[in-house]
Amino acid sequence: METILEIKNLKTHFFTKAGLIKAVDDISFKIKKGEIVGLVGESGSGKSITGFSIIGLIDAPGRIVSGSINFKNEPLLNASSNRMQSLRGNRLAMIFQDPMMTLNPVLRIDTQMIETIKAHDKNISNQEAFKRCRDTLGLVGISSPEERMKAYPHQFSGGMRQRVCIAIAMLNKPDLIIADEPTTALDVTIQGQVIYEMQELCKKTGTALLWITHDLAVVAGIASKICVMYAGRIVEQGSVDDIINKPMHPYTIGLIKSVPSQNKRGEPLHQIEGMVPSMLELPIGCAFHDRCTETIENCKIEKPIETNQSDSRVIRCFNFKDIRK
């Protein structure tokens, strides 16, 4: 299976007045064609920044400092802005978190959809573009798409708006969609629907999907691979089965234990002790060590490097329990 996206040692840093923030600090992972990969982490772990780094929309004072991002074997980091613009919305699409803010409130839905098509195909006729938009809206489950297209974003409910955004992402049949917390802003009842629909869509069209979220449960159902991020680094990655059922990194273990369904009724919910450190004042050594149950001396001094346990299993820890043994 061909690799759609390969990220190696990516570092994206923010040079703020308050100090240097290493939002993404040496992450590497791959996404294959048609694969659904989950990127899981708490707020501030750097997962959204990863998404924006891939699509090349990091604003000042941030900058991609080093590493490589290869999209279908084409390096993206030094690509010209024209090249990036031709890829975005075309071969590489993104869905943002809050659909109310991502659609321009003063432009109609059809305007915002058609411009996505016309930005990449100047010769297409308005009618054809309109047809494609209408059909894609139908694909994401919006009824009477023709009338809906003439509406404005605020006339839609949250779930509908997100579906519109998904449709926009799919318009040009991209190879990879980066979805940044696509269901977080939606009602729980709608969440399940949208998750299911996205999964089906990707299966049908063979589009790869990078699902960025803080909610492990959401992504456990549809991803085939999961990367767990903490304080700007991937601490563990592997197949969904490995991560969910045989987690090895203490943080991953803590995360899984914290999911309510994993806890027994009537017992206090499991928590990971302590708080996520401020990115301006990361501790020396492993960023997780002061909350970790398996800390050893070395954890306080050195930052752990990635070790490959198998082709798909990577872990960043000095003292993990290899439960395969």
Place this chain on the structure above:
Amino acid sequence: MTAFILRRSTQSIIVLFIMSLLVFSGVNLVGDPVEMLINPEADQAEVERVIKELGLDKPITEQYWYFLMNAFKGDLGTSFIFGEPALKLIVQRMPATIELALFSLFISLIFAIPLGIYAGLKPESKISKTIMAGSILGFSMPTFWVGILFIMFFAVYLGWLPSTGRGEIGSFLGVKSSLFTLDGLSHIFLPALNLALFKLSSVIRLTRAGTREIIHQDYIKFARAKGVAESRVINVHLLKNILIPIVTIIGLEFGSLIAFSTVTETVFAWPGMGKLIIDSIYNLDRPVIVAYLMIIVIFFVFLNLLVDILYTLLDPRVRIQGSN
């Protein structure tokens, strides 16, 4: 949409009535209306005749009624100085003022919006800082002084442009205006630029502030993520959003353009309503003052209504709520 217009129109008419009441009370309760409306040189017989004619010997409510009726008929008193109906004088001079104000508005928008957007997109660049410094200057300089500077520099010193008066009037599509002749343009240029300067500064600052806010919004980022060309992001996504606060201001600002034209017209001897009112205040030509007030009030109320309608056209969110 029609329901909205109807509602706003009714509100406007109510405001008009209230204002007419205020103007009326202002004239008749503050100071002596006899003194106000009758030529101070009239003799006793004339005074009594006019009192009867204007109904000043009748109770105040009847007087107000008279006032309204006359106003509807278009009779707002007769000028002391010119001896002609005040309304006629004002209407004669209105085109010159409107022409000046419109051209000023045009100049200020054409320059201010692009400059403001540039300053908003690149706030740290030298050009932006110059623009902002210039705008503070434009905002601080009193209009009359800028006018004097213009006259001194362009008319007296360089001799490029005339310093007073309105130019030849040309015709285009049935509309008569001095904008349509070269001579007219040379006469209107300095006063219009003078009037525009103040507006220019505030629109630049508003546009810049709006741009800085909007450019960081999610929907701008999303448009880029869709691969939309940057020129379209700015000219469609940014512009349409920024026009909303600008349009609100423009309505008010057009009103203040009309008001400040009193100064510019005086400096440049431009034959508009503004110069008329200043001269009238100086000469105590009260009927003209009253007539001018009424006209201005009507104008402002109408302007506010227009701006509200424009606003709903531009911002679909308001439109939908308005029709509920």
Place this chain on the structure above:
Amino acid sequence: MLNTDSNSKNINVFMFKFWSDFSESKVAVISLLILIAIVLIAIFAPLISPSDPYDLSKVSIMDSRLPPMAKNFAGDIFILGTDGAGRDMLSAIFYGLRVSLGVGVMSAIFALIIGTIFGISAAFFGGKYETFIMRIVDIQLSFPSILMALIILAAFGKGIEKTIIALVLVQWAYYARTARAAALVERSKEYVEAAQCLALGNKKIMFNHILPNCMPSLIVVGTLQTAHAISLEATLSFLGLGLPITEPSLGLLIGNGFQYMHTGDFWISIFPGVALLITIVSINLVGDQLRDMYNPRLKK
């Protein structure tokens, strides 16, 4: 309240922080220095002017319309020239600054007091009272200030007190609106509820508690409005409708000098204009920096 010792320490801390924020803009600091110089000139005008331009015994028509740096027969040098009646421009400008600044600041202060009283009480008492006051404010603010001033002067006539009254009537609405907005924010804060629970009188709550917290925005508006008031007074005087000849402000000087423009004696109009410009620009720059300092949305 805390004891006086920590009160004075608090004030010191406050002044220090204020100054370090304010001096972030070099432009604002320079403007402030210029402004202080102007105020000093205005206060000490009689002492530092080369001559008293309104002492009729000293002014001679023989000296009229002399260009800058010219000397008259007696050897007096007129640094900025003389006007049509022979008065020394530099002195006239110094005295004019006095009047312009005085009228502008006085009207701003009165407008501030009146506007603040109405604004804070509107926010505090709410209900029909508030709606009524704010309606008036809105209607007044939708009319350009110059028009309002013209109307008032047309109705009441000219003169220094009437000009100040007109300026106050024009400006109070800005202060009222700002004060009310700030007071509304404060009113919803807990300490007001607490003070009400303590059964402190309404007046006490409004003035000792709410008012101090409204001060920052009022000061910003006050600074910018003072510049506006000075500009407005100058415009009115230029048009011949504001101050009388006996109290010549810079606007009047400019107006008087206007007739000489066409013959090339520009200094009679321009120099007072420059003085006016410097005054207004420096007030605006200081006010701008104050506004940026207190604008929560710009805090990074």
